[in-house]
Amino acid sequence: MPLPSTYKRPRWRSLAVLALLLIPLLWPLHQLAERYYSNELAEQNKQTLDLYVANLLGTLRRYEVLPPILADLPAIRLTLQTPKSPARRDSANRLLSQLQQQTGADVIYLMAADGTTLAASNWRQEDSFVTRNFSYRPYFREAMQGRPGRFFGLGTTSGKRGYFFAAAIRDSDKNLGVMVVKVDLDHTETLWGNRPEQLLVTDNYGVVILTSQADWRFHATRELDNAERTAIADTQPYRIQSPPPLQLKPAAWLRQGQTLDEIGWTVSILTPRSQLDQPVRSTVAVGGSTLLALILLIGLLMQRRRHYLERIAFDTQARQQLEQRVLERTLDLQRLNSRLKQEVLEREQAQQKLVQAQDELVQASKLSALGTMSASISHELNQPLAAIRSYADNAGVLLDHQRNDDARANLKLISQLTQRMASIIAHLRAFARRDRHAPESVALQPAIDDALALLAKRRQAMQVELIRDLPDATLWVQAGETRLRQVLGNLLANALDALGEVPQPRRLWLSAELTADGVNLHLRDNGPGFSQEALQRAREPFFTTKTSAQGLGLGLAICDTLMRALGGELLFANHPDGGAQLTLRLRAADQGIKTQSPEDFVV
Ligand code: ADP
Numbered sequence: 001m002p003l004p005s006t007y008k009r010p011r012w013r014s015l016a017v018l019a020l021l022l023i024p025l026l027w028p029l030h031q032l033a034e035r036y037y038s039n040e041l042a043e044q045n046k047q048t049l050d051l052y053v054a055n056l057l058g059t060l061r062r063y064e065v066l067p068p069i070l071a072d073l074p075a076i077r078l079t080l081q082t083p084k085s086p087a088r089r090d091s092a093n094r095l096l097s098q099l100q101q102q103t104g105a106d107v108i109y110l111m112a113a114d115g116t117t118l119a120a121s122n123w124r125q126e127d128s129f130v131t132r133n134f135s136y137r138p139y140f141r142e143a144m145q146g147r148p149g150r151f152f153g154l155g156t157t158s159g160k161r162g163y164f165f166a167a168a169i170r171d172s173d174k175n176l177g178v179m180v181v182k183v184d185l186d187h188t189e190t191l192w193g194n195r196p197e198q199l200l201v202t203d204n205y206g207v208v209i210l211t212s213q214a215d216w217r218f219h220a221t222r223e224l225d226n227a228e229r230t231a232i233a234d235t236q237p238y239r240i241q242s243p244p245p246l247q248l249k250p251a252a253w254l255r256q257g258q259t260l261d262e263i264g265w266t267v268s269i270l271t272p273r274s275q276l277d278q279p280v281r282s283t284v285a286v287g288g289s290t291l292l293a294l295i296l297l298i299g300l301l302m303q304r305r306r307h308y309l310e311r312i313a314f315d316t317q318a319r320q321q322l323e324q325r326v327l328e329r330t331l332d333l334q335r336l337n338s339r340l341k342q343e344v345l346e347r348e349q350a351q352q353k354l355v356q357a358q359d360e361l362v363q364a365s366k367l368s369a370l371g372t373m374s375a376s377i378s379h380e381l382n383q384p385l386a387a388i389r390s391y392a393d394n395a396g397v398l399l400d401h402q403r404n405d406d407a408r409a410n411l412k413l414i415s416q417l418t419q420r421m422a423s424i425i426a427h428l429r430a431f432a433r434r435d436r437h438a439p440e441s442v443a444l445q446p447a448i449d450d451a452l453a454l455l456a457k458r459r460q461a462m463q464v465e466l467i468r469d470l471p472d473a474t475l476w477v478q479a480g481e482t483r484l485r486q487v488l489g490n491l492l493a494n495a496l497d498a499l500g501e502v503p504q505p506r507r508l509w510l511s512a513e514l515t516a517d518g519v520n521l522h523l524r525d526n527g528p529g530f531s532q533e534a535l536q537r538a539r540e541p542f543f544t545t546k547t548s549a550q551g552l553g554l555g556l557a558i559c560d561t562l563m564r565a566l567g568g569e570l571l572f573a574n575h576p577d578g579g580a581q582l583t584l585r586l587r588a589a590d591q592g593i594k595t596q597s598p599e600d601f602v603v
Contacts (some may be wrong), residue, residue: 046256113178205228206224271275440477450485509523
């Protein structure tokens with residue numbers, strides 16, 4: 001199953017939309033930054049302003065008290081009382097000059113009641129005030145009216161900006177004159193230094209009198225009315241009669257001011273807008289970049305999360321499908337398994353039926369064989385019977401000749417033979433009854449000897465040479481003693497039958513060889529050998545090539561059955577040198593102890 005392709009590359013359009021989304025976020029940031037830096041600036045400017053105002057007021061206040069004090073000096077009064085005396089005026093000039101140096105004032109001068117300067121601290125200089133009349137100045141008029149005279153103005157001769165303090169010199173209720181102290185203000189401008197913020201001091205007309213920008217000087221910051229224009233023309237505080245307006249772009253400057261109520265001035269600091277805009281712009285830029293980065297990061301994280309969730313969903317789906325498939329496969333297997341079980345059951349039942357049928361068939365065939373075999377029992381018993389007859393006849397002859405011991409031996413042999421006959425009958429019965437004894441250890445050579453002994457007379461009569469090639473050590477095989485003897489007896493009898501059909505020399509070979517799993521016993525004769533038909537059918541019951549008097553065709557059939565019951569095998573073939581060769585394949589057994597088989601006792 002292919003992974004669903006959900007990954008999309010970020011497009012420029014999405015980025016543009018993102019940037020547009022940023023704008024509403026940047027606006028408050030901009031406002032915040034502007035407010036913050038404005039406050040910072042305002043705080044900073046306020047401190048500067050306070051400092052400057054304190055300095056300015058301190059300067060002015062220092063000289064404010066000077067005129068009334070000087071007005072009381074006797075030398076000054078004497079000068080006013082005798083204005084024509086050159087000595088008095090000279091000493092007054094010297095006194096004022098001395099006082100000017102001590103106080104640091106710009107000029108100190110004494111005016112007569114008509115406004116003419118009688119004595120001045122600058123009496124020695126070219127632009128001396130002495131003899132000059134300043135009655136038009138407001139401070140003179142104010143002092144003459146009994147008020148403290150105050151005035152800002154440009155010195156008419158010096159051209160320096162100054163502040164004038166004046167006090168009347170009274171004698172009872174008559175004004176004798178006016179004492180004036182002029183303070184130089186030019187130097188307060190130089191204190192400002194070279195800074196981006198600009199200083200702006202305006203007087204009560206709103207005209208710039210002190211400023212750090214020279215070209216702003218004596219410009220009006222507001223519209224002047226006619227009365228003010230007339231007053232300016234009268235008092236001449238500035239060099240020009242009509243101050244031009246100050247052209248300042250309000251957007252370019254941030255203004256912060258403080259009013260000095262006692263003198264009617266306003267001190268302002270003008271900060272270029274760029275001073276504020278620059279940090280605000282930087283903050284917005286940094287904030288905007290951070291926000292953008294944050295939004296991109298969040299977008300990335302969300303995209304990753306979506307991929308992760310999709311992956312999990314895909315895995316879950318795949319797992320569910322797999323589980324479903326496993327479930328289906330398991331069900332299939334269970335169905336198959338139950339079908340197999342059913343089949344196994346049916347097979348077992350069929351097997352059981354087959355075994356049963358086989359058993360029944362075997363039983364039936366055995367019964368029918370036994371029925372037919374009853375006719376052949378004589379064949380099986382004929383040999384011992386013939387032997388018994390022969391032994392009995394011999395015993396009679398031996399008794400006649402008083403050979404009692406030999407006769408007894410014959411009788412013993414007869415007894416043994418009858419016992420064996422009983423055993424054969426029992427075996428035949430067992431054969432029909434499905435009576436089976438478990439194989440046991442049987443010594444092979446004694447069994448061969450017994451079988452040979454039974455046929456010894458006949459063999460000798462036929463002059464059959466026995467060529468025996470058996471090992472001396474006893475060969476132990478799995479068998480039943482009677483059954484083995486029965487088999488060996490049958491095979492030897494068949495060999496003698498076959499040898500009877502050929503002339504001398506008649507030979508019978510007996511040999512044994514040890515194999516991996518047992519012992520092979522070979523019986524060979526130099527008779528005519530098996531016919532082609534006999535090779536194929538000799539195992540069949542009642543197959544015989546002999547006359548009914550000679551054979552019933554049961555020997556090899558019984559031998560074959562017995563050998564298979566013993567876990568062995570009977571093989572027969574023709575030897576390359578002629579004659580038949582029969583092989584008994586017997587299974588090896590442990591060394592036994594019994595010499596007498598329990599089968600021998602079965603009757
Ligand atoms: P029967 O001996 O009564 O004929 P068997 O079952 O013993 O029955 O033998 C079947 C047949 O096998 C014999 O008729 C004979 O043709 C053949 N046969 C058995 N033993 C030999 C032998 N040693 N040589 C040749 N033929 C044999």
